[in-house]
Amino acid sequence: MSSAPQTGGGGGFRCTRKLTLAMSGGVLILVIALTVGLCVGLSSSDDVVTEDTPPFSIDHTANTFLLNGEPFRYVSGSFHYFRALPDAWRSRLRTMRASGLNALDTYVEWSLHNPHNGEYNWEGIADVVKFLEIAQEEDFYIILRPGPYICAERDNGGLPHWLFTKYPDIKVRTNDANYIKEVGIWYAQLMPRLQHLLIGNGGKIIMVQVENEYAAYYACDHDYLNWLRDETEKYVDNKALLFTVDIPNERMSCGKIENVFATTDFGIDRIFEIENIWKMLRELQPTGPLVNSEFYPGWLTHWQETNQRRDGQEVADALKTILSYNASVNLYMFFGGTNFGFTAGANYDLDGGIGYAADITSYDYDAVMDEAGGVTTKYELVKQVIGEVLELPQITLEPAKRLAYGKVELTPALELLSPEGRAALSKGTPVIAEKPKSFEEVDQYSGLLLYETTLPDMDLDPTLLKVEDLRDRAHVFVDRQLVGTLSREARIYQLPLSKGWGSTLQLLVENQGRINYDRANDTKGIFGQITMQLHNGGDLPLENWTTTAFPLEEATIAAWLAKRADVALDPKIAEQRLLRTGPIAYTGSFSVQEVGDTYLNMAGWGKGVAYVNGFNLGRYWPLGGPQITLYVPNELLKVGENSLVLLEYQRCNKTVNGSELPAVQLDAVAQLDGESNEAPQITKKST
Ligand SMILES: *[C@@H]1O[C@H](CO)[C@@H](O)[C@H](O)[C@H]1NC(C)=O
Ligand SMILES: *[C@@H]1O[C@H](CO)[C@@H](O)[C@H](O)[C@H]1NC(C)=O
Ligand SMILES: *[C@@H]1O[C@H](CO)[C@@H](O)[C@H](O)[C@H]1NC(C)=O
Ligand SMILES: *[C@@H]1O[C@H](CO)[C@@H](O)[C@H](O)[C@H]1NC(C)=O
Ligand SMILES: *[C@@H]1O[C@H](CO)[C@@H](O)[C@H](O)[C@H]1NC(C)=O
Numbered sequence: 001m002s003s004a005p006q007t008g009g010g011g012g013f014r015c016t017r018k019l020t021l022a023m024s025g026g027v028l029i030l031v032i033a034l035t036v037g038l039c040v041g042l043s044s045s046d047d048v049v050t051e052d053t054p055p056f057s058i059d060h061t062a063n064t065f066l067l068n069g070e071p072f073r074y075v076s077g078s079f080h081y082f083r084a085l086p087d088a089w090r091s092r093l094r095t096m097r098a099s100g101l102n103a104l105d106t107y108v109e110w111s112l113h114n115p116h117n118g119e120y121n122w123e124g125i126a127d128v129v130k131f132l133e134i135a136q137e138e139d140f141y142i143i144l145r146p147g148p149y150i151c152a153e154r155d156n157g158g159l160p161h162w163l164f165t166k167y168p169d170i171k172v173r174t175n176d177a178n179y180i181k182e183v184g185i186w187y188a189q190l191m192p193r194l195q196h197l198l199i200g201n202g203g204k205i206i207m208v209q210v211e212n213e214y215a216a217y218y219a220c221d222h223d224y225l226n227w228l229r230d231e232t233e234k235y236v237d238n239k240a241l242l243f244t245v246d247i248p249n250e251r252m253s254c255g256k257i258e259n260v261f262a263t264t265d266f267g268i269d270r271i272f273e274i275e276n277i278w279k280m281l282r283e284l285q286p287t288g289p290l291v292n293s294e295f296y297p298g299w300l301t302h303w304q305e306t307n308q309r310r311d312g313q314e315v316a317d318a319l320k321t322i323l324s325y326n327a328s329v330n331l332y333m334f335f336g337g338t339n340f341g342f343t344a345g346a347n348y349d350l351d352g353g354i355g356y357a358a359d360i361t362s363y364d365y366d367a368v369m370d371e372a373g374g375v376t377t378k379y380e381l382v383k384q385v386i387g388e389v390l391e392l393p394q395i396t397l398e399p400a401k402r403l404a405y406g407k408v409e410l411t412p413a414l415e416l417l418s419p420e421g422r423a424a425l426s427k428g429t430p431v432i433a434e435k436p437k438s439f440e441e442v443d444q445y446s447g448l449l450l451y452e453t454t455l456p457d458m459d460l461d462p463t464l465l466k467v468e469d470l471r472d473r474a475h476v477f478v479d480r481q482l483v484g485t486l487s488r489e490a491r492i493y494q495l496p497l498s499k500g501w502g503s504t505l506q507l508l509v510e511n512q513g514r515i516n517y518d519r520a521n522d523t524k525g526i527f528g529q530i531t532m533q534l535h536n537g538g539d540l541p542l543e544n545w546t547t548t549a550f551p552l553e554e555a556t557i558a559a560w561l562a563k564r565a566d567v568a569l570d571p572k573i574a575e576q577r578l579l580r581t582g583p584i585a586y587t588g589s590f591s592v593q594e595v596g597d598t599y600l601n602m603a604g605w606g607k608g609v610a611y612v613n614g615f616n617l618g619r620y621w622p623l624g625g626p627q628i629t630l631y632v633p634n635e636l637l638k639v640g641e642n643s644l645v646l647l648e649y650q651r652c653n654k655t656v657n658g659s660e661l662p663a664v665q666l667d668a669v670a671q672l673d674g675e676s677n678e679a680p681q682i683t684k685k686s687t
Contacts, residue, residue, distance in 0.1 A: 054199070054200045054238050054239060054240070054241070055067065055068050055199050055200060056072075056199050056200075056206040056207070056240060056241055057241065058241070058261065058288045058289065059071070060287040060288055061287075063287055063288055063289055063290070063326075064289050064326070065206075065289050065328065067206070073289065073326065073327075073328045073389070074102055074103040074141060074143075074206075074328045074329075074330075075100065075101055075102060075103070075323070075328070075329055075330075075331075075386050075389065075390055076101055076102070076103030076104060076105045076140075076141075076143055076328075076329070076330040076331070076334075077096050077099075077101045077103075077104065077105065077330065077331045077333075077334025077335065077368065078105045078106065078107075078294075078330060078331065078332040078333045078334055078335075079092055079093070079096060079104060079105075079106060079333070079334060079335040079337070080106050080107050080109070080152065080333075080337065081106060081125070081128060081131040082109050082112050082125055082126070082154075082343070083336065083337030083338055083339065083340075083363055084335075084337045084338070084373070084633075085125065085633050085635040085636070086124055086125055086127060086130070086131070087635040088373060088633060088635055089130075089131055089134050090134050090138065091373060091398070092335050092337075092369070092373045093134060093135055093138040093140065094138055094395060094397070095335070095369060095373060095375060095397055096140075096334055096335060096369070097138050097139055097140065097393060097395060098383075098392075098393065098395035098397055099334075099368070099379060099382060099383040099386055099392075100383055100386035100387050100390045100391070100392045100393070101140070101331075101334065101386065101390075102139075102140065102141060102390055103140055103141040103142065103143055103206070103330070104135045104140040104141070104142050104143070105142075105143040105145065105293075105330045105332070106131070106132075106135075106142070106143075106144065106145065107145045107146075107147060107150040107152050107158065107212075108128055108144070108145065108146040108147065108150070108158075108190065109147075109150060109152070109154060109158045110147060110148045110150075110158050110159060110160055110186055111154075111155065111156065111158055111159060111160040111161065111445075112125070112126050112158075112343075113126050113128070113189075113190065114160055114186060114189070115160065115162075115445065116160075116162055116443060117162045117165070117166055117443075120189055122193070128193075128194075129193050129194065129197075132144075132194070132197050132203075132205070133197070135204070136197070136203065136204045139393070140204065141199075141204050141205075141206045142197065142203075142204050142205040142206065143205075143206065143207045143209070143293075143330065144194065144205050144207065144208045144209065144240075145208075145209040145212065146187075146190065146191075146208065146209065146232070147209075147211070147212055148183050148186060148187075149172070149173050149211065149212055149520055150212055151212055151213060151345075151516050151517050152345070152516065153300050153339070153344065153345045153359045153363065153516055154339070154343055154344070154345045154516055155342065155343050155344065155345050155445075155446065155513055155514045155516065156345070156514035156515075156516060156520050156522065157212075157345065157514075157515075157516035157517065157520045158516075159172055159520050161439065161440055161443075161444075161445050161514070161523075162440070162443055163178075163179070163182060164440040164521070164523050165440045165441065165443045166178075166182075167179075168440075170521075171219075172520050172521060173211070173214070173217055173219060173221075173224065173520065174219045174221045174224050175221050175223040175224040175227065180224070180227055180228075180231075183228070183231065184231060187231055187232070187234075187235065191232075191234075191235035191236075192235065194235075195235060195239070198236060198239035198240045199239065199240055200237075200238065200239025200240060201239050205240050206240055206241060207240055207241045207242075207243050207261075208232060208236050208240050208241070208242055208243070209242075209243055209244065209245060210225070210228055210229050210232050210242050210243070210244055210257060210260055211225060211228055211244065211255070211257075212245060213245055213246055213247055213255065213265070214244070214246065214254065214255040215246040215247065215249075215251045215252050215253070215254040215255030215256075216246070216247055216251065216255075216517075216518065217254075217518075218519075220251075220254040222257075225255075225257045226257065226258070229242060229257050229258075229259070229260055241261055242257075242259075242260045242261065243260060243261040243262070243263055243291075243293075244256065244257055244260050244261070244262050244263065245263050245264065245265055245293040245294065246262065246263075246264060246265075246284075247264070247265060247266075248264045248265075248266060248270075248276075248277040248280045248281065249280070252264075252280060252281075252284055253284060256284050256285070261285070261288060262281065262284050262285045263281075263291035263292070263293040264277060264280070264281050264291070264292060264293065265292060265293050265294030265295070265332070266292060266294075266295070266296075267294075267295060267296030267299070267310075267318075268296070268310065268314050268315060268318045271318040271321055271322075274321060274322070274325070278290055278325065278327075289326070289327065289328055290325055290326070290327040290328070291327060291328045291329070291330075292322055292327060292328075292329045292330070293330050293332075294330060294332035295318070295319065295322060295329050295330065295331050295332065296310070296331075296332055297310060297315045297319075297331050297332075297333070297334070297365075297366070297367055297368050297378060297382065298310045298333065298336070298364075298365040298366030298367045299365065299366065300359060300363075300365060301359070301360050301362075301365075301626065301627070301672075302346075302347065302357040302358060302359055302360065303357070303358050303359075303360055303489075303621055303624040303625070303627075304357075304489070304624045304625065305357070305626070306626060306673075306674075307366075307626040307627070307672050307673045307674070308365075308366060309366045309673075310366050312376070312377050312378030312381045312382075313381060315368075315378060315381070315382065316378075316381035316382055316384065316385050319331070319382060319385045319386075320385045320388070323385065323388070323389050331367075331368060331382070333363070333365045333367040333368075334367060334368045334369060335367055335368070335369040335373060336362075336363040336364050336365035336367040336369075336371060337363050337371060337373075338361065338362060338363055338371060338617075338618065338631050338633075339359065339360075339361050339362070339363050339618055340361075340615070340616060340617060340618050341446075341554075341616040341618060342445065342446030342447065342511070342513070342552075342609075342616070342618075342619070343618075344358065344359040344360065344361055344363075344513045344618070344619065345358075345359050345513050345514060345515065345516030345517075346358040346359055346472075346512060346513040346514065346515050346516065346522070347359070347515060347516070347517055347518075348515045348517075348518060348519065348522070349518075355488070355489070355491060356471075356472065356488045356489055356512075356515070357489065358472070358489065358512040358513045359513060359516075360626070360627040360672075361617070361618035361619050361620065361627060361630060362627050362630075362631060362670075362672055364670070364672055366378075368382050370670070371631050371670060371672075372400060372402065372597045372631060372633070372670070373400065374400040374402075375397065400597065401594075401596035401597065401634065402596055402597050402598065402599075402668045402669065403594065403596035403597070403598050403666075403668055404598065404666060404667050404668040405590050405592060405598055405666035406590075406665065406666060407663050407664075407665055407666075408588045408589070408590045408644055408663060408664050408665070408666060409588055409660075409661040409662070409663050410586035410587065410588040410644070410646060410661060410662050410663060410664065411574075411586060411587055411588065411661060412569050412573060412574045412584050412585075412586050412652075412662075413564065413569070413584075413585050413586060413587045414560070414564070414569075414584065414585040415569065415573065415581060415582060415583075415584055415585075416448075416508075416550065416582050416583040416584070416585070416647070417450070417477070417480055417506070417508070417581065417582035417583070418581075421582075421585075422548065424556075424559075424560040424564070425550055425552065425556055425557075425560060425585075426450075426548050426549055426550055427444075427549045427550070427551050427553075427556065428442070428549055430546045430547060430548040430549075431546070431547045432544065432545070432546050432547075433544075433545060433547070434543045434544060434545070435526075435543070435545060436449070436451040436507075436509075436525055436526045436530075436545045436547055437449070437525065437545075437547040438523050438524060438525035438526075438527065439511055439523065439524040439525050440523045440524070440525075441525075442547065442549050444549050444551050445551065446511045446513075446524075446551065446552070447510075447511065447549075447550050447551040447552035447553070448508055448509065448510055448511075448550040448552065448583075449508075449509045449511075449524075449525060449547055449548070449549060449550065450506060450507070450508050450509075450547070450548040450550065451506070451507040451508075451509065451526065451545050451546070451547055452504055452505065452506045452507075452545065452546045452548070453504070453505055453542050453543070453544055453545050453546070454503055454504060454505075454544070455478070455497070455502070455503055455504065455505050455532075455542075456532065456540060456542070458497070458499045458532065459533075459534050459535035459536075460499075460533065460534075460535055461498055461499035461500075462496035462497055462498045462499075463496065463497055463498075463499075463532055463533050464494050464495070464496055464497075464532070464533040465494060465495055465496070465497050465505070465530075465531075465532055466493060466494040466529070466530070466531045466532075466533070466539065467486055467493050467494065467507065467526060467528070467530050468493060468526075468527075468528020468529045468530070469526065469527040469528030470486055470487075470488055470493060470509070470526050470528075471488055471509075471511070471522065471523070471524045471525060471526070471527065472487070472488040472489065472509075472510060472511060472512040472513075472524065473485065473486065473487045473488065473489070473509065473510045473512055474486040474487075474507045474508060474509045474510070474526075475507075475508045475510075475582070475583075475649065475650070476495060476505070476506070476507055476508075477505075477506040477507075477508070477581075477582060478497060478501040478502040478503075478504065478505055478506070479501065479502030479503065479504050480504075480506065480581050480582060481501070481502070481580060481581065482578070482579070482580045482581070482582070483495065483497060483501070485650075486507075488512075489512070497532075505542070507526070507530075508582065508583070508649075509524075509525060509526060510649070511524040512619075529541055530542045552609060552616075552647060553616075554611065554614055554615065554616050557585075557611050557614065557616075557645055557647075558614045560585075561587070561614075561643070561645065569584075575654070576652055576654070577651060577652050577654045578650070578651060578652075579606070579648065579649070579650055579651060579652060583608065583647055583648060583649045583650075584647075584648055584652070585645060585646070585647050585648075586645070586646045586648060586652075586662065587643070587644070587645050588643075588644045588664075589641050589642060589643050589644065590641070590642055590644065590666065591640065591641050591642070592637050592638065592639055592640065592641075592642055593639065594639070595634050595637045595638065595639060596634050596637075597631070597632065597633060597634045598632045598634075598637070598666045598667065598668065599629035599630065599631060599632060599666065599667045599668070599669065599670050599671070600612070600617065600620075600629060600630040600632050600644075600664055600665075600666060601628060601629050601664060601665040601666070601667045601671065602620040602622045602628060602629065602630065602653075602664060603622055603628055603653070603665070604622070604653030605620065605622055605623075605646070605648055605651060605652070605653045605664070606621075606622075606623050606648060606649060606650035606651030606652075607619075607620070607621040607623060607624065607648070607649045607650050607651075608620060608621075608646055608647050608648040608649045608650075609646070609647045610630055610644070610645070610646050610647075611643075611644070611645040611646075611647075612632055612636050612637075612642065612643070612644055613636055613637070613638070613642055613643055614643070615636050617630045617631070617632060618630060623650075623651065625674045626672060626673055626674040627671075627672050628671035628672070628674065629667060629669075629670050629671045629672070631670065632666070644664070646664070
């Protein structure tokens, strides 16, 4: 098995992982026999043309889709509404349509629409109905992927964190009674809003996915899949086609659902074995059109690795090959966009020797369009290939406006760990308990949690502090003085403390994004023992922890900005480059004459979160790389003064020239490939 590759097409892990064929012949034959049995049932029932024949169906003789009785094939592109601002939806869609795509593919993200138990959000970026209506107006058929698990490099694969608040032992994506009860409640909220958009009801949704790459999940629970099919069909009611997507490998049959149309997914790295892949799909489902539901024109990137790029010509050639089989295909991603706020997910890959790796904020993905929705060389090459099979519409695109607003000076304004910082940015009352509370236990999506306890008398100087099962990163302080950093990514879980440093131990824990692939139960906080080494070699557990919540939500930042007293911090603090006393919020403003897209260049800063006009742009981490700039959509800016807030965790961009204020730069170009040739290049182990 290989880890995320540095070259070639979409292998490695995302929501697709290569598995080597290691199944014994006997088992394989059994699986084929079973699945052929199921598919015969499917084709014979579908072949019966009745009054109820839906406008979108399958011709199992000609192996094609039928749209209103005519053979139909789609070339679609993925664009997830939650990765672009609503005011950008139409222009992104129009650019996609201009390339010749005739269908749009999108996931629906449960956690966005249902952020807390019983709380729903259908406004702004969560207005999925409006998004789909715009897509219809822009002349797309729609492929809907409601999950409810979506992977998608999103926190927890789109499953809400509060499932684990409500049911600590929930077995997601299985027939667990609590899980299916909650999916039922969610679908009862979601599906009625979308029913009018199904093609059988006069809309343009032609297909609705059931689960997502389920065969890659350990559970292989067909009771659950059958239940989810029926629950989906309860609302779809034959007004669109149900389908599944699975990675082509020997586990594939775990994702196949009786009476649901099966498709597969693969990128340019597997194009050489396309015959074999279609054969695997045919073994699962002997007839019907061939579909690649996720053809990867780029790939995802984690922090501290090389930015993933894919060659445009190779992508265009592979697309041509796929289309030569009369297949339908979806380009994942056609437009990637941005993981705004704390929505980026993470991967975990023990086999590849990597462990935990968080995804970057940008979801540029080296997709066909860039992060700001602009066309690329790859776009032109792909458009040419699409034009060979579909009619290209006459659409004139407006050129993108990317502007450099220059340097923005910033003033240190608040220390997170000070009494003022806690009062302004913490939420709720701190909780005292024997163990630190997890993010889920305090019903917190993301941000930071502060864990504090009193240090016991030390036997030794220094003595080792050990923190087991940390998720994901802890800045460690004694009496508000930084003594080091622990990290799940770096697998550093211990550090020495000296006698006499002070009495209060503080662990400020960052949630770097919940794992979205292979599992969806990555709860956050500290779950193992926290101990101090004793003279006799034993370990003394540290108990009685106070947990203080810092969700860092936009509303909290806005409330602080609105009522803050304009008092400068102690000049010594303002001079810091290394933030020895904990995170600092910096504020600044910049004036705009003409509104355009811009990029916040974080060079020289450490790690933190940035807010423009109160909107959380996402995590930045130029020290980790390769992403240096954060995309600032023009829709966030206004003519006149605009505000910028950074919550920096570890390092201030303070020039040697002490007279200058710390600063950031607003550039006209993105930097996703590292700051320079010395960009971090972590070469991953392949086994
Ligand atoms: C593709 O479809 C065309 C038209 O129906 C047909 O002539 C051709 O044989 C098909 N090609 C393949 C590879 O199935
Ligand atoms: C999370 O799920 C994985 C399987 O995907 C399982 O191996 C692991 O034990 C689970 N962890 C917890 C804490 O339940
Ligand atoms: C636990 O911590 C609280 C707050 O720091 C303190 O008031 C209390 O005395 C501690 N209890 C024990 C048993 O150490
Ligand atoms: C501060 O930021 C600027 C860009 O605004 C960058 O060029 C410079 O290297 C940074 N300074 C330090 C000390 O890293
Ligand atoms: C230091 O800052 C002052 C005032 O901004 C500027 O005139 C000077 O050139 C700077 N010196 C260096 C070495 O950057």
